[in-house]
Amino acid sequence: MKIVEENKSERLKKNDYLSTLNEPQREAVLYGNGPLMIIAGAGSGKTRVLTYRIAHLMENGVDPFRILSLTFTNKASGEMRHRIEGAVGTEARNIWMGTFHSVFAKILRIEARFLGYTSDFSIYDTDDSKSLLRSIIKEFNLDDKIYKANVVYNRISGAKNRLVSADDYINNAVIQADDEAAKMKEIGRIYKTYATRCFQANAMDFDDLLFNTNVLFRDFPDVLYKYQHKFQHVMVDEFQDTNVSQYLITRKLSAVHRNIVVVGDDAQSIYAFRGANIENILNFSKDFPDVQTIKLEQNYRSTGTIVSAANSVIARNKAQLEKHTFTANDEGALIDVIKAGSDNEEGRLVASAILEEKMQKALRNENFAILYRTNAQSRSFEEALRKLGIKYRIIGGQSFYQRKEIKDLLGYLRFTVNQRDEEAFKRIINLPKRGIGDTTVARITVTASENNVPIWEVVANIGNYATGRTIAPIEQFGTLIKSFKIMLEDGKDAYEVASHIAKVSGILRELYEDKTVEGLSRYENVQELLNGIKEFVDNEENEDKTLSAFLQSVSLLTNADEPDDNEDHDRVTMMTIHSAKGLEFRNVFIVGLEEDLFPSQMMLESRQDLEEERRLFYVAITRAEKKLSFSYAESRYQWGRLKMCEPSRFLLEVDPKFLNISNALRRDSEQINSPMSFVRNLGPRKATEPKPVTAATAHTPTGDFIPSDTHDLAEGDKVEHMKFGFGTVLKMEVNGTDRKATVKFDSVGEKTLLLSFAKLRIIK
DNA sequence: GCCGACCGTCTTTTT
DNA sequence: GACGGTCGGC
Numbered sequence A: 001m002k003i004v005e006e007n008k009s010e011r012l013k014k015n016d017y018l019s020t021l022n023e024p025q026r027e028a029v030l031y032g033n034g035p036l037m038i039i040a041g042a043g044s045g046k047t048r049v050l051t052y053r054i055a056h057l058m059e060n061g062v063d064p065f066r067i068l069s070l071t072f073t074n075k076a077s078g079e080m081r082h083r084i085e086g087a088v089g090t091e092a093r094n095i096w097m098g099t100f101h102s103v104f105a106k107i108l109r110i111e112a113r114f115l116g117y118t119s120d121f122s123i124y125d126t127d128d129s130k131s132l133l134r135s136i137i138k139e140f141n142l143d144d145k146i147y148k149a150n151v152v153y154n155r156i157s158g159a160k161n162r163l164v165s166a167d168d169y170i171n172n173a174v175i176q177a178d179d180e181a182a183k184m185k186e187i188g189r190i191y192k193t194y195a196t197r198c199f200q201a202n203a204m205d206f207d208d209l210l211f212n213t214n215v216l217f218r219d220f221p222d223v224l225y226k227y228q229h230k231f232q233h234v235m236v237d238e239f240q241d242t243n244v245s246q247y248l249i250t251r252k253l254s255a256v257h258r259n260i261v262v263v264g265d266d267a268q269s270i271y272a273f274r275g276a277n278i279e280n281i282l283n284f285s286k287d288f289p290d291v292q293t294i295k296l297e298q299n300y301r302s303t304g305t306i307v308s309a310a311n312s313v314i315a316r317n318k319a320q321l322e323k324h325t326f327t328a329n330d331e332g333a334l335i336d337v338i339k340a341g342s343d344n345e346e347g348r349l350v351a352s353a354i355l356e357e358k359m360q361k362a363l364r365n366e367n368f369a370i371l372y373r374t375n376a377q378s379r380s381f382e383e384a385l386r387k388l389g390i391k392y393r394i395i396g397g398q399s400f401y402q403r404k405e406i407k408d409l410l411g412y413l414r415f416t417v418n419q420r421d422e423e424a425f426k427r428i429i430n431l432p433k434r435g436i437g438d439t440t441v442a443r444i445t446v447t448a449s450e451n452n453v454p455i456w457e458v459v460a461n462i463g464n465y466a467t468g469r470t471i472a473p474i475e476q477f478g479t480l481i482k483s484f485k486i487m488l489e490d491g492k493d494a495y496e497v498a499s500h501i502a503k504v505s506g507i508l509r510e511l512y513e514d515k516t517v518e519g520l521s522r523y524e525n526v527q528e529l530l531n532g533i534k535e536f537v538d539n540e541e542n543e544d545k546t547l548s549a550f551l552q553s554v555s556l557l558t559n560a561d562e563p564d565d566n567e568d569h570d571r572v573t574m575m576t577i578h579s580a581k582g583l584e585f586r587n588v589f590i591v592g593l594e595e596d597l598f599p600s601q602m603m604l605e606s607r608q609d610l611e612e613e614r615r616l617f618y619v620a621i622t623r624a625e626k627k628l629s630f631s632y633a634e635s636r637y638q639w640g641r642l643k644m645c646e647p648s649r650f651l652l653e654v655d656p657k658f659l660n661i662s663n664a665l666r667r668d669s670e671q672i673n674s675p676m677s678f679v680r681n682l683g684p685r686k687a688t689e690p691k692p693v694t695a696a697t698a699h700t701p702t703g704d705f706i707p708s709d710t711h712d713l714a715e716g717d718k719v720e721h722m723k724f725g726f727g728t729v730l731k732m733e734v735n736g737t738d739r740k741a742t743v744k745f746d747s748v749g750e751k752t753l754l755l756s757f758a759k760l761r762i763i764k
Numbered sequence B: 001g002c003c004g005a006c007c008g009t010c011t012t013t014t015t
Numbered sequence C: 001g002a003c004g005g006t007c008g009g010c
Helices: A014-019 A023-030 A046-059 A074-088 A090-094 A100-115 A126-139 A149-161 A166-171 A173-181 A187-200 A206-219 A221-230 A244-253 A279-287 A304-314 A343-361 A375-387 A404-417 A422-428 A438-450 A455-460 A471-489 A494-504 A507-513 A517-538 A547-555 A601-606 A610-621 A649-653 A662-666
Strands: A036-040 A067-071 A096-099 A122-124 A203-205 A233-236 A260-264 A292-296 A335-340 A368-372 A392-394 A572-576 A585-590 A624-633 A635-638 A641-644 A697-700 A709-712 A718-724 A727-735 A738-745 A749-755 A759-762
Touching: A014 A023, A014 A046, A023 A046, A023 A292, A036 A046, A036 A279, A046 A067, A046 A074, A046 A233, A046 A260, A067 A074, A067 A100, A067 A244, A074 A090, A074 A096, A096 A100, A100 A206, A100 A221, A100 A244, A100 A547, A122 A126, A122 A206, A122 A422, A122 A547, A126 A149, A126 A187, A126 A203, A126 A422, A149 A187, A149 A206, A149 A244, A166 A173, A166 A187, A173 A187, A187 A203, A203 A206, A206 A221, A206 A244, A221 A244, A233 A244, A244 A260, A244 A279, A304 A335, A304 A610, A304 A624, A304 A649, A335 A343, A335 A662, A343 A368, A343 A375, A343 A585, A343 A624, A343 A635, A368 A375, A375 A392, A375 A572, A404 A422, A404 A471, A404 A494, A404 A507, A404 A517, A404 A547, A422 A455, A438 A455, A455 A471, A471 A494, A494 A507, A494 A517, A494 A547, A507 A517, A517 A547, A585 A610, A601 A610, A610 A649
Parallel strands: A036 A260, A036 A292, A067 A096, A067 A233, A122 A203, A233 A260, A335 A624, A368 A572, A368 A585, A392 A572, A585 A624
Antiparallel strands: A635 A641, A697 A718, A709 A759, A718 A727, A727 A738, A738 A749
């Protein structure tokens, strides 16, 4: 991957770098004190402007400790840091720079005692939060089919991002009416208990990091005063993605010096689902009436075709600020449209297009990116690229830090640092198996709440609270944790403690004994985590080498931040469009342009927001420098079903004069040749088809299928007139390896398919 | 208490 | 296809 506009010799003298900028860019870099809003179109050199502006401030004697630079994602923040270090040298390390979450986590650690937390507080990730919610829902005896952890989590998260506390939530008539209408009137109570439990666990979830910062600044004016005066300059990148909670923090922090620079592009706002609010841009002018606005409208990145195509797409949105992006670059090639019969074929066509283009133009793997709407789409491209021997890497998807074995070890580390961490406790108490089952854990929890003491108090002194068989393993566990704690108190560094814990807890041993392929890879992952900790300790930039400091640094890392094996950068990059923001590639493939997939059906149903999806498409298009390709598949194997697809309305919305559809036409007459299975839920799908399937006539050598059983179809099997999710199987026959099915799809009518495998299950 | 088998649910995107 | 939860046998 190429870092945006990377400039290898960026350590420049002022006059040098000023001469490389256009007029509005220079104006933004040199702008003096007071509020400034930069509206920066895609590819307009925004990061460069921010970098030079910081360099300029430092040249003029501003102490880096007094500059606060906030971004939205870890990737953007890492890149900014890298570029600024390139421009101003190691002093850049002293700038307060990072994501909103990481910077305010740091401040909250320092000021934790004001809010009743210790500075070792844990950070609950989404899994922890949902698991805690599940327990609460269970304890309340609520129906978990109605109160789904996911939904409840999103409600609570939304409330926190609007700074609505649990009490506010319960006392707000509108919200209560909403919940009542959704038949979930207990959410307020769940929220309240959830907040209490997090507090008791000395833990904050992602949203708390912002919410509690607001509380801190609201209730402790002295603390606010300190930071207001500390930060002489505040900068916010990707301003269009900030939510109310984030905006209020930055507004307060810049209220004294009023040197606030926000940079954004309303056309690239793609995080409304997290409460991002374009109105922040409008509010900004209200809160800072003397704001100066500078627009960066020249695109330096892409060809004329790509810029025009992007503009033709975004022009369909109604809500937009006025802005005219243009480019002086060449027109460049048309956008290729690739039409595939199936998801697998889409993978093959894209992979071979990459190979061809690489050969013809002597390009490298790293010049290419494949962008998709959902992480699950990566599979077919991985397979195809592997077959052609093209190296690739995937950003996102199941994160390293989400893997079970990693979370297990991190659970031990977290619990060693913070014994009130309930979720960590639940994770490790019986891991590896030490004979402490659910019943015992429940008994411990009850004892703790009956005696009104923390769980750890009961575990550490189990002899005082219980007798009997189960106390021995609990005592052992308590002793184990106590011995780890002693290491912390002795001032051992993160690596010493963590590697000791990995060995002594038995986690490593258990994985080592697992000789399966997965077991081996899990063992390696744990080793990799330990290596990461070692690097953390060895890195001279990190002053604090304690385990607590490591956990801090790691708990806000997510999918994009895999430990970097940095051996081979020449790889094709695959990622979601969300992850791609801020990056650029010579050649970009936007894949899976099918109705209901992109734009996402869910987004349209739940938020009715086609415009945000369109902005997402805009972001994807504008990642490309020289060459852009679109692809879609006519059928997609998804959720164990074959789904027939229409080309996406987005694809059709692009002004056709920018499209090269010859490839697509060429494929028109070919037959669909895709794997297909009728695995599960073969019968009616919930809302759409209430009547059960009874009339399926399916014959196997042994007779009729048994209800609720799974069969691999074998030689001679026949299936006729069977309904499934998307239509009816008129006839399916298996002759040797040749599996042929005639299927009538609801959407596209009759098709004959060749199947690479077929499984069948009938639900009575 | 443990384990394997089975069932249901969920797949938007990120911190 | 992946995961968490549940159930029944040991």
